Amino acid sequence: xxxxxxxxxxxxxxxxxxxxxxxxxxxxxxxxxxxxxxxxxxxxxxxxxxxxxxxxxxxxxxxxxxxxxxxxxxxxxxxxxxxxxxxxxxxxxxxxxxxxxxxxxxxxxxxxxxxxxxxxxxxxxxxxxxxxxxxxxxxxxxxxxxxxxxxxxxxxxxxxxxxxxxxxxxxxxxxxxxxxxxxxxxxxxxxxxxxxxxxxxxxxxxxxxxxxxxxxxxxxxxxxxxxxxxxxxxxxxxxxxxxxxxxxxxxxxxxxxxxxxxxxxxxxxxxxxxxxxxxxxxxxxxxxxxxxxxxx
Numbered sequence: 001x002x003x004x005x006x007x008x009x010x011x012x013x014x015x016x017x018x019x020x021x022x023x024x025x026x027x028x029x030x031x032x033x034x035x036x037x038x039x040x041x042x043x044x045x046x047x048x049x050x051x052x053x054x055x056x057x058x059x060x061x062x063x064x065x066x067x068x069x070x071x072x073x074x075x076x077x078x079x080x081x082x083x084x085x086x087x088x089x090x091x092x093x094x095x096x097x098x099x100x101x102x103x104x105x106x107x108x109x110x111x112x113x114x115x116x117x118x119x120x121x122x123x124x125x126x127x128x129x130x131x132x133x134x135x136x137x138x139x140x141x142x143x144x145x146x147x148x149x150x151x152x153x154x155x156x157x158x159x160x161x162x163x164x165x166x167x168x169x170x171x172x173x174x175x176x177x178x179x180x181x182x183x184x185x186x187x188x189x190x191x192x193x194x195x196x197x198x199x200x201x202x203x204x205x206x207x208x209x210x211x212x213x214x215x216x217x218x219x220x221x222x223x224x225x226x227x228x229x230x231x232x233x234x235x236x237x238x239x240x241x242x243x244x245x246x247x248x249x250x251x252x253x254x255x256x257x258x259x260x261x262x263x264x265x266x267x268x269x270x271x272x273x274x275x276x277x278x279x280x281x282x283x284x285x286x287x288x289x290x291x292x293x294x295x296x
Contacts, residue, residue, distance in 0.1 A: 017075035018176050020271040021068045021119070022082055022183070024226035025132075025247030028111060029104025030087035031095045032250040034061060036110045040097070048097050053250045056288055057266060061111065061248060064268045064284050065118040071272055071282075077125040079116065080172070082226045082245060083132025083185030085141050105140055109147060116148075126151055129168045132185045133227065142168040173220070178277040182208075182220035188244050190232050202234035205242040221279070224269065231265035231285050245269045246285040263287045 027033030031051070037058050040048040050058065068077070086104040087096055098104065116127070129145035145152075145167035154165040172183040189200040205223055212219035219240055229247040246265035267285025 016275045018078060018273045019068065019072040019075050020078045020080070020176060020181070020273065021064075022080045022224055022245055022269040022271075023064075023115070023248070024082035024185070024245045024268075025084045025229055025249055026081070026108060026111065027084055027087040027247075027249040028108035029096055029098060029101075030249060031097055033087050034058070034111050034248040035097070035107055036114065040107065042098060043100065043103055053288070056286070057248050057250065060266045060284075060286055061115065062118070064270075065115045067282070067284050068119040068268075068270060071270060072119060075272075077119060077121060078128070078176070079119070079121070079125070080128045080130060080183060081112070081141075082130045082183060082224065083141075084227070085129070085132065085144055087249075101140055105144055105147075108144060112144075112148060128172065130172060130183060130185055131168045131170050139168075142166065176273045177275055177279075179222070179273050179279050180218055180220040181222050181224065183224045185226050188223070188225040188228070188232075188242055190228055190230055190244060198232055198234040201232055201242040201244065202236060205234065205240045206236045209236055209240045222271070222281075229264055231267065231269075231283055233283070243269060243281075243283075246283065250288065263289050 028035065032053065034057050035048070035050055035054050037050060037055070039050075042048065085108045086101065087093075096104075097107075121127070127145075127148060127150040129141050129148075129150050131141060150167055152165045152167045153169045156165045170184070172181070174181055188204055191197045191199050208223065209219050221240060223240065223242040224245060225243065226245045226247070228244045229249060229251075230244060231246040232244045233241060235241040246267040246269070248266060249264070251264055264287070265285045266288050267283060270282045270284070271279060272281075273279045
């Protein structure tokens with residue numbers, strides 16, 4: 001590939017079938033984030049055991065990757081982690097298992113390694129990382145993407161200098177078998193009332209559709225955003241559909257403060273794109289409410 005060529009032009013060739021799995025908001029390192037089961041032994045020898053809620057996260061993690069494994073039989077797999085891989089150390093939070101970012105990174109790598117292996121990730125498959133919220137991730141996602149062998153945004157200039165270039169993408173626009181996608185971490189919002197939850201997504205994709213018509217360029221079939229931790233989708237006239245992905249983090253104290261009426265969606269978003277451009281999606285997720293009703 002030439003030095004200035006964009007890797008996405010060659011990253012997704014036409015195959016008989018492609019499965020696209022989008023996972024986001026794992027927030028590894030958070031006491032409410034994704035962690036591998038049984039126990040985690042830290043750099044200082046401290047042992048961390050999963051909470052009841054984190055066991056729910058891991059059970060759903062296993063079930064989602066098992067579904068990816070089933071769907072990708074005979075197909076190529078493309079995996080996108082759409083931001084907030086780790087929780088970081090922010091706002092003097094007390095809800096982290098460690099404020100050592102390198103250890104949070106290892107927690108994430110362990111979980112992603114497990115998921116990719118479960119899905120039967122192969123040499124022909126592709127992995128991408130999309131930049132999340134700077135407060136959480138800083139530049140950690142770039143290092144994570146390098147370690148996992150993700151596809152870079154800027155290709156290394158020297159043949160063996162694999163540490164060169166940017167490995168995390170800020171915004172991805174691409175086609176798979178003619179189906180156009182638009183993926184970023186931020187950008188869609190949900191309403192606070194049951195009858196307005198999807199309004200923000202609907203109006204956003206409708207605006208994108210008419211902007212494309214006015215500008216004379218192609219509009220995406222699927223627009224994918226994350227960050228809100230609540231799965232929602234809305235479609236404009238069966239032409240352009242928007243999504244907010246589910247997450248793999250339980251509510252934090254801050255989440256209870258700013259979104260007490262919203263329940264967390266735990267899961268991922270999966271697309272199947274056939275050779276002729278036909279496509280469909282699944283969103284295996286559970287709605288988790290850690291605040292149960294009690295009798296007084």
